[in-house]
Amino acid sequence: MNARLVVVAVGVGLSVAGCNVAGSRLPDPHLSGRDAQYMALVPTADVGAAYERYLVDFKTSEPPGSIVVDTKNKFLYFVEGGGKAIRYGVATGQEAYGWTGRATIGGMQEWPRWIPPKDMLERWPHLQPTADAGGLPGGPDNPLGSRALYLHEGGKDTLYRIHGTNEPDKIGQSVSSGCIRMRDIDAIDLYNRVKLGANVVVI
Template sequence: MSPSKWFLVALGAASLAGCNVAGQKTPDPRVSGRDAEFLALAPKASIPSEFERYQVDYRTSEPVGSIVVDSHAHYLYYILPGGKAIRYGVATGQDAMGWTGRAYVGAMQEWPRWMPPKDMLQRWPHLQPTADAGGLPGGPDNPLGSRALYLHYPDGRDSMYRIHGTNEPEKIGQGVSSGCIRMRDIDAIDLYSRVKIGTKVVVM
């Protein structure tokens, strides 16, 4: 085989290897009532298989029950015992709007109301009527999606960053947000069922 053909074969093998996921898919949480109703109406999109929800091997010094966000790779890990984690694909902040640091879950809401933040209103004035109306009620078209975890800094201040669902699931795996961490709605429901107020969050 010529060197050029060998290179092409090796390149193809590397590309295929990059698509493989070393882990086990976890089942979707069972939903009913409002969750089932809203999820049926929520926007749908296919995402690359590597951004679906898996249980994976993951070594970290963070304690079991913590959340670790790898902003560069667009993954969120919920730490399990025994060197394992549930890995979720997420959308993270744009380069100029990303953030890193430590926080904790200070509040939790199901199908939360969305209020456009001040910096967003400055960039997109057309959202002002939504703010004037007291925000957008929770539902399948709400930008916060099915669940929201409100992140507070260690000193108790609201960081203004959230881990939440999304009405734009096609953007999972990208850097598109204003700093918040977006998840598929079904993944946000799954993570929400695992965490509690006080859960530690590390964003890298």
Template sequence: MRVGSYAVATLAFAFLAGCNGVHLPDPKVSGRDAEFLALAPKAEIPSEFDRYQVDYKTSEPVGSVIVDSRNHFLYFIQPGGKAIRYGVATGKDAMGWSGRATVGAMQEWPRWMPPKDMLERWPHLQPTADAGGLPGGPDNPLGSRALYLFQGGKDSMYRIHGTNEPDKIGQGVSSGCIRMRDIDAIDLYNRVKVGTPVVVI
């Protein structure tokens, strides 16, 4: 499912406007978050993928999420022609996807269960699946937060989530999910709700 060309033009405008963005501070975190974040992998990423408030014009409603897969940015739409822009890692090559979804569920430090297609590609993950998945924590591939994307009322199996590979932010590396730095995933989680519309371009 493809979105209209107007959104692509909007993203091009927003990408240029991001040069004049306002860098935003990290959100406050709980004690559990602080403990896990201290143990999570660290990485320096290019400053363009930090969290900024930028000028952004779109016909999507305030409170929506727009993912620009090509340029590796996620935008949370704010009032007054503004958006919060986060750097993300997106799907590589044929594993990328586009379309519309809604946030159908949300979890903090979620358990990770390797999906069936991943088990077929990487059989060494089978013991993790047999054990009921990997508990939430700093080494978990889903990181600090997960937003479960639904289409037509059903789980699409795609997620917006944190990552235990922050060095991959700004790249096309995932199996289709949208990865964020753990602190950015916490920030976005605090702003969205179940039912939030998501557009992936």
């Protein structure tokens, strides 16, 4: 999902724990209804201890409720305040499609419909029938996974997303077209915590 590349020098005052597991492992959110039904069908993968969900020490100037994405180390932090954050493992954009900058959460969807964007159709024409059909409905086979957070800049959709994935084995890698992918269970957990309009910093 490519859009205008915006590179912003961000003064985040960031303290990153790297690949060390130094924090408290957090339990999975309770699932019911459609979440329980679909999550029983989504692919699973062992992402390794470093990319599980932890409450960690985290120093940043960003306010509580913000999201900070460390693309180099493949971590997403949800800022809790008090020097703490919840850390999730993520997959980020390939070098040619990486995105950095500041945004806000301009939209939030559960089990979102996926419509291949124009630049993706140019690279992979075999997806055109999916676009012509109005996209792929939300579900366990959808590449956006369980949740999508839509990143906006200046009130406009950047076309970048923080979303779940039907390829959890790719967590910890640079594989996407610029979006930030999370395990579906982590995308649900983050969705339950974040608010519309929250700040997002991708570094």
